[in-house]
Amino acid sequence: QSALTQPASVSGSPGQSITISCTGTSSDVGGYNYVSWYQQHPGKAPKLMIYEVSNRPSGVSNRFSGSKSGNTASLTISGLQAEDEADYYCSSYTSSSTLFGGGTKLTVL
Amino acid sequence: EVQLVQSGAEVKKPGESLKISCKGSGYSFTSYWIGWVRQMPGKGLEWMGIIYPGDSDTRYSPSFQGQVTISADKSISTAYLQWSSLKASDTAMYYCARRSRSWFDPWGQGTLVTVSS
Numbered sequence: 374q375s376a377l378t379q380p381a382s383v384s385g386s387p388g389q390s391i392t393i394s395c396t397g398t399s400s401d402v403g404g405y406n407y408v409s410w411y412q413q414h415p416g417k418a419p420k421l422m423i424y425e426v427s428n429r430p431s432g433v434s435n436r437f438s439g440s441k442s443g444n445t446a447s448l449t450i451s452g453l454q455a456e457d458e459a460d461y462y463c464s465s466y467t468s469s470s471t472l473f474g475g476g477t478k479l480t481v482l
Numbered sequence: 483e484v485q486l487v488q489s490g491a492e493v494k495k496p497g498e499s500l501k502i503s504c505k506g507s508g509y510s511f512t513s514y515w516i517g518w519v520r521q522m523p524g525k526g527l528e529w530m531g532i533i534y535p536g537d538s539d540t541r542y543s544p545s546f547q548g549q550v551t552i553s554a555d556k557s558i559s560t561a562y563l564q565w566s567s568l569k570a571s572d573t574a575m576y577y578c579a580r581r582s583r584s585w586f587d588p589w590g591q592g593t594l595v596t597v598s599s
Contacts, residue, residue, distance in 0.1 A: 376526070407584035411527070418577055418592050419519075419527065424585035462527050466584035470543055471517065476526040 377402065377463055377474035384480040390451040393477045395463030396444060403444035407466035410439060410448045413476075414459045422461075423448060455481050484508040486516075486578055486590035493596045494568050501564035502593045504578030511559035512536035515581040518552060518563045521592075522574045532581060533561055568597045 378396040385391040395402065395410075402408055408426045411419035421430050423439035426446060436451045446465075450457055458481040463474040489503040504516060517532040531542040535554040542552070554561040561578060576593050579586035 405584075409585040411586075418589040419579075419586075420589070421585055421587035424587070425583075430587065464527075464529075464586070469541070471529040471532070471586075473519075473527040473529060 375472075377465060377472050379461075379463060379474035379477045381475070382478045382480065384482055385450075385453045386482045387453050387455065389453050390449060391453060391479065392450075393448045393461055393463075393479070395446040395448070395465075395474050397446075397465055397472065398444055401465040401467050401472055402441065402446050405465065405467060406441070408439065408441060408446040409464045409466075410437075411462045411464065412457075412459045413462065419462065450479070453481055457481055484580070484588055486580060486588055488576075488578060488590040488593045491594040491596070493598070495599055496568060496570055496597055498568050498597075499564070499566050500568055500595065501562050502576060502595065504561045504563075504590050506559045506561070506580065509580075512556050516554065516561040517579050517581050517586060518550075518561075519577045519579060519586075519589075520546075520574050521577065527577075530563070530576075535559075535561065568595075570597050570599075573597045 406426050410423040413419045426441045427439045438449045461477045465472045487505050515532050518530040520528045530546040531552045533540045533552045535556045551564045579589040
């Protein structure tokens with residue numbers, strides 16, 4: 374199975390909103406509501422930001438939201454802050470495996 | 483607090499064997515799957531495989547099947563990732579993470595494995 378497809382980079386200014394896409398197939402992203410998103414700062418372990426497409430874990434800012442349409446999931450960050458600058462990875466769980474996206478580097482200008 | 487604590491960084495030579503660990507605490511270790519994820523230098527996350535410590539049911543990514551062995555000792559709440567013969571291309575950061583239904587949380591702090599002659 375191939376990795377999920379994410380843009381290599383996105384950028385935005387403080388206060389703006391950005392969206393990161395994650396494209397898979399009907400066998401993974403499109404077939405299950407099992408998409409999750411992770412934030413990774415340099416030198417740190419990944420941190421769960423969204424699970425099962427649109428659910429936020431306790432403690433994660435409500436500036437982070439997730440959605441899905443067909444085979445593409447999206448992570449939206451509103452009211453960008455400097456601390457949001459990081460790498461973001463999507464993931465899709467299937468009955469036989471877990472796939473990750475290639476990662477998107479978010480730069481806050 | 484639910485926590486996964488991994489063993490420390492390792493420096494090995496090609497051909498050597500290695501076993502790294504991931505100790506869970508703050509929850510019922512036998513009730514959740516533990517996954518392993520590789521991150522090569524400057525690269526993205528790759529799912530390697532997963533184990534259910536309750537009965538040691540183990541699944542591997544096709545990319546890692548036969549290359550590594552995942553195991554667990556539920557008596558000490560610890561999962562393992564091991565290599566029988568390391569290669570330079572195994573140089574990477576390795577993370578363990580607890581799976582809840584479909585997502586991974588929390589993650590261990592990572593174990594850096596360096597393989598160099």
